[in-house]
Amino acid sequence: MGTIELLMQGFAVALSPESIMFALIGAILGTLIGALPGLGPANGVAILIPLAFSLGLSPTSSLILLTSVYAGAMYGGRISSILLNIPGDEPAMMTCLDGYPMALKGKAAEALATSAIASFIGSFIATIGLVILAPILAKFALKFGPAEYFALFALAFATLGGITGKNQFKTLIAAALGLMIATVGIDISSGVQRFTYNSLHLFEGIDFLIAIVGLFAISELFFFLEQHAGDGLKKVALNKLKLTAKDILFVMPASLRGALLGFVSGVLPGAGASLGSFVSYTLEKKVSDKGTFGKGDPRGVAAPEAGNNGAASGALVPMLTLGVPGSGTTAVLLAMLISLNVNPGPMLFQQSPDLVWGVIAALFVGNLVLLLLNIPMVGVFVKLLSIPPKYLMPIVTLIASVGIFSITGSAIDLYFMVGFGIMGYVLRKVEIPLVPVILGMLLGPEMEKNLRHALVLSDGDWTVLWSSGLSIGLWAVAAAGLILPMVFGSILRGKMKRSKDGLVD
Amino acid sequence: MRITDRVFGVLLLILAVTYGYEATKFPVPFGGQESVGPETFPILLSIILAIGSLYMIVKPDEDAKWPAVSMLLELGVVCLVLVLFAFGLEHVGFVLSATPAVAFLCWRMGATPVKSLLTGGITAVVIYVLFTQVLELALPSGILGL
Numbered sequence: 257m258g259t260i261e262l263l264m265q266g267f268a269v270a271l272s273p274e275s276i277m278f279a280l281i282g283a284i285l286g287t288l289i290g291a292l293p294g295l296g297p298a299n300g301v302a303i304l305i306p307l308a309f310s311l312g313l314s315p316t317s318s319l320i321l322l323t324s325v326y327a328g329a330m331y332g333g334r335i336s337s338i339l340l341n342i343p344g345d346e347p348a349m350m351t352c353l354d355g356y357p358m359a360l361k362g363k364a365a366e367a368l369a370t371s372a373i374a375s376f377i378g379s380f381i382a383t384i385g386l387v388i389l390a391p392i393l394a395k396f397a398l399k400f401g402p403a404e405y406f407a408l409f410a411l412a413f414a415t416l417g418g419i420t421g422k423n424q425f426k427t428l429i430a431a432a433l434g435l436m437i438a439t440v441g442i443d444i445s446s447g448v449q450r451f452t453y454n455s456l457h458l459f460e461g462i463d464f465l466i467a468i469v470g471l472f473a474i475s476e477l478f479f480f481l482e483q484h485a486g487d488g489l490k491k492v493a494l495n496k497l498k499l500t501a502k503d504i505l506f507v508m509p510a511s512l513r514g515a516l517l518g519f520v521s522g523v524l525p526g527a528g529a530s531l532g533s534f535v536s537y538t539l540e541k542k543v544s545d546k547g548t549f550g551k552g553d554p555r556g557v558a559a560p561e562a563g564n565n566g567a568a569s570g571a572l573v574p575m576l577t578l579g580v581p582g583s584g585t586t587a588v589l590l591a592m593l594i595s596l597n598v599n600p601g602p603m604l605f606q607q608s609p610d611l612v613w614g615v616i617a618a619l620f621v622g623n624l625v626l627l628l629l630n631i632p633m634v635g636v637f638v639k640l641l642s643i644p645p646k647y648l649m650p651i652v653t654l655i656a657s658v659g660i661f662s663i664t665g666s667a668i669d670l671y672f673m674v675g676f677g678i679m680g681y682v683l684r685k686v687e688i689p690l691v692p693v694i695l696g697m698l699l700g701p702e703m704e705k706n707l708r709h710a711l712v713l714s715d716g717d718w719t720v721l722w723s724s725g726l727s728i729g730l731w732a733v734a735a736a737g738l739i740l741p742m743v744f745g746s747i748l749r750g751k752m753k754r755s756k757d758g759l760v761d
Numbered sequence: 762m763r764i765t766d767r768v769f770g771v772l773l774l775i776l777a778v779t780y781g782y783e784a785t786k787f788p789v790p791f792g793g794q795e796s797v798g799p800e801t802f803p804i805l806l807s808i809i810l811a812i813g814s815l816y817m818i819v820k821p822d823e824d825a826k827w828p829a830v831s832m833l834l835e836l837g838v839v840c841l842v843l844v845l846f847a848f849g850l851e852h853v854g855f856v857l858s859a860t861p862a863v864a865f866l867c868w869r870m871g872a873t874p875v876k877s878l879l880t881g882g883i884t885a886v887v888i889y890v891l892f893t894q895v896l897e898l899a900l901p902s903g904i905l906g907l
Contacts (some may be wrong), residue, residue, distance in 0.1 A: 310898055423822060427774060429813035432806050436780060439806070444801040448787050450799060451780075474843075478836050481869055482828050647876075650866035651844075651884050654859055658888060661850065662898055670847035674840055681836070684827045686769050704802040711797040 259391055265614030270621045271317060280617060283625045286328020291336055291637050293650065295330030297692075298584040299476065302468040303652070305592050306659035315596045319615050322592050324622035326585060327379060330568050334371045334561060336636055339364060342425050347564045349752070350533040354549060354556030363394050365497040374511040374558035375502060376627040378565030380524065381515035383619045386573055388736075389523065390605070390616075394577040396604035402709035403721050404567075408731035409703040415737030416692050423736050426688045433688075434696020434701065437462055441568035444701070445708060457668050464527075464591055464697040466660055466669050470676025471683075471690050478681045480649050497631070510540050514562030522570020523562075525661040534752055536563025536720040554569045569619065576600050576612060579702070582690040590698055643675050766821030811853030818863035839869065839896015859885035 269275060290298030304325055308318040333348040338355035351371060358367035400408065411430040440451045441461030452458040514536035521532035540559035541549045543629075549556045571586045579600040581587040593600050598611060605612055630637075660673050680690055714720035722728050827833075842865050846890035864881030868874055890893030892898045 292900065298843065311896055371819045386794075427815040428809060429817070432777075432810040432813060434809070435806050436803070439803050446799045448799040450787065450803065451783065477866070478839070481836060481839060482832055490824070498855045523855075593770065646867055646870035646872045649870060654863055654884060654888060656848070657899065658892060658898075661847075661900075665899070667847040667851045670850070671844060674843045674847070678840060682769075686765060687822060687825060707802055707805075708797050711801070716797060734816050 259387060262609055262613045263387060263617060265610060266615075266617035267433055267620075269610065269614035270320065270617035272315065275320050275614075275618065276316050276621065276625075279324045279625050280629075281621045282321040282324025282326040282609075283331075283622055286325035286330075287626070287630065287637055288640060289325065290329035290330075290332020290334075291641050292332075297326060297333065298468075298588045299472045300329050301585065301588045301592065302465070302472055303656045303659055305588070305595060306465050306469070306663050307655075308592075309490070310659070310662035315598060316611060316614050318596055319598075319611065320622075321620040323615055323618050324566070324625070327619060327622045328626055329585070330379070330565050331372065331375050331630060333564075334375070334635065335368065335634070335641060336365045338371065338557075339528040339641070346566065347533045348535040350394065350560035351557060351564070353537065353560070354551070354553050357550070357552035358557060359552065363494050363552065363624070365495050366503070366554065367552075367557055369497055369499045369631055370503070370507055370554045370557050371561040372630040372634075374561040374627055375565045375568075376509040376623055378515040378518055378562035378621070379555040379569050379623045381512070381570035381621070382519040383616065385519045385523075386569055386576075387616060388621075390573050390577050390612075393573060394602040394605040397578055399682070399726065400602070401724070402706040402713070403724065404727045404730060405706040406577060406703060406710060406721060407727045407734065408580060409699050409706070411730050411734040411737065412695065412699065412733040413692060416689075416695060423744055424685065426686075429681070430688045430690070431691035431696045432707060434693035434698075435700045436609050437467065437693075438697045438700025439704070445705070457666075462672065462697070463663060463669070464694065465595060465663060466672050467676050467697055468588060468694055469656050469660055470593060470673040471680035471693065473652065474673060474677025475680030475684060477653050479684070480645055480675065483718075483732065505552065507554050509546065510555040510558040511562040513540060513543070514559040515566040516564025518563035518568075519570040522567030522705060523573045531566030531644055533560035533564040534748075536566075538559050538751075552732075572619075576604065576615075577602060580699075581695065584694075585694050587691055587698065587738050589692070594698060597643075623720075644743060671707060695735075763824060765824045767810070768803060768815045770814045770817030770821065773817065774811060777807045777810035780810070825858040826882040835869065839866070842866070850901055850903075852903065854905050856889050856905060857887045857903055860887070 270279070274615050285304065286297075286300065290297055301322055304322060308321055313321065333343065334351050334355065337343045337348045337351040341352050343352055355367045355371065358364065413427070416427060416431070426551070438461070440458055442448070442452070442459050444448055449459070451535055464598050483649040514533075517536045517539060518532035521535060537556065537560040544555055545553075563738040567583070568583075571581065572589075573582050575581045575586045575590055577600075581590045590600060597603065598608065657670055657673065660669050661667070663669060683690060683693070711718070722731055779802055784800040784807065787798070787800045789798075828836075842862055846858050846862035849862075852858075860878075860881040862881070863884050864877040867877035867880050872880065887904075889900055892900050894901075
């Protein structure tokens with residue numbers, strides 16, 4: 257069957273009334289989560305996974321619900337960027353540059369609407385890119401043997417810090433910690449107990465959902481407490497929307513360019529959404545700046561937003577076809593797939609095409625729902641933004657705990673969650689990134705399995721890991737991913753910081 | 762001062778060595794020793810962690826801002842409250858353990874005691890009803906026995 261037919265079947269799944277309902281719920285929840293300060297997309301999706309899981313939804317419904325949450329969170333992130341000048345997550349940073357000045361000029365509603373449209377264009381184009389590129393990559397990935405997979409996983413860790421990564425050794429430490437946690441439990445291939453210390457609860461290993469919620473949500477609570485940030489922040493008031501077709505046409509070229517650049521940087525390993533929005537903004541500034549950028553030019557809002565959302569959808573290409581996520585949020589999406597017993601990778605496209613294409617179609621539907629939802633309803637979301645964190649964070653913590661408790665119905669999981677919260681707090685203080693820890697827990701079992709397969713086939717000869725041209729190529733990219741940021745990372749970070757600082761004064 | 766990274770580097774190094782050592786003592790799997798076993802991957806990891814932690818010791822980054830001791834104590838109390846909530850969940854039930862936990866967190870984040878208690882109580886009851894009645898997810902009712 258051709259791609260188009262498969263996609264049409266996907267739409268048949270995604271357009272059923274039940275799916276649309278889940279897409280709608282997901283879109284609303286996602287926008288809220290993205291908009292709330294201190295939550296962020298990765299956090300939000302992580303909290304909702306155990307809930308979707310324990311409600312006994314079918315895999316397709318859960319996937320549709322959570323992909324809409326993912327898409328929604330990307331939309332929501334810009335609300336706090338524009339109104340509070342605080343990016344919900346790192347990629348939203350560039351949206352502050354022109355979004356906040358627009359809001360200060362009394363054009364907050366226009367800024368929000370422009371970014372909603374640009375986000376839609378970004379996601380839409382990138383999802384089309386996903387439809388075209390994913391099957392090709394999946395076919396190519398069938399050539400991978402165990403040695404190539406091992407190299408690919410190494411590549412995923414090496415490039416996770418991204419080109420803007422700060423200290424590559426800390427990324428390495430984080431990855432090692434995550435992989436170590438993954439080794440706890442009974443070894444699948446030999447039946448040997450590893451690091452269980454005869455505790456029955458550890459035999460099955462540590463559930464990564466507990467780790468995700470602990471590391472992200474609970475440590476966030478600690479940070480809020482420490483910074484006394486309970487009162488929330490002053491935000492710019494919202495005006496009445498006046499947006500004409502001319503305004504939309506004005507930002508169209510910027511959005512299209514941003515979307516394409518974003519998609520490319522989302523697909524490439526190590527680039528990610530941060531670079532996507534950064535490159536889109538800088539290019540747009542080069543192309544069309546006449547001294548208005550940084551002072552509230554709508555194109556300066558559209559370009560990074562399209563880039564950001566384009567990259568978010570682009571990041572799904574390596575995630576779905578190779579099982580290797582490129583960013584924190586896609587890592588959490590991978591966690592969702594694994595907990596639904598869906599193993600992403602080239603086989604996924606052959607074994608459960610209905611599921612893959614259902615998700616892709618759900619992305620289209622979710623984005624349309626979001627666009628229709630966001631322009632009229634932005635006022636409601638803004639109202640919710642004004643709930644002070646001092647009430648919100650405790651409630652979120654409680655809901656997160658309920659989700660974790662519902663996985664096994666045991667309080668021991670909650671003790672682990674608090675433990676991971678402390679670990680997350682300390683790691684963040686020492687500036688060891690959390691995403692590689694999660695990724696390590698997720699990829700650990702597969703990575704070890706492939707290493708052992710490769711070594712068993714070669715009878716213990718380690719050179720098998722770099723004996724094919726493909727694996728040498730992957731190792732080379734991995735090495736570049738580790739070394740390049742050390743050379744260029746500080747230069748790029750300096751540039752991003754300068755363009756942000758330039759705005760403040 | 763660049764002491765934080767050094768201290769954590771040492772701690773992580775100890776972890777790496779202990780973890781690697783424990784891995785070498787795994788029992789030989791049934792069927793005899795092979796070229797790769799359950800210990801191969803963990804030993805590889807301990808080497809990677811050791812390299813990373815040595816780097817942290819040799820080239821530490823600038824120190825992070827650690828909160829005052831009183832704040833660390835407060836965070837410790839918050840952890841204790843969360844643990845007590847988990848413990849209470851199984852023994853006195855969801856509503857009775859969630860109410861004080863949420864109220865405490867709100868209070869520590871700067872809400873007034875009355876508003877904190879109200880938030881705690883209302884949230885606990887709403888979530889309990891929502892999850893047990895609407896979403897049909899069992900939460901322990903505990904001694905209230907509703």
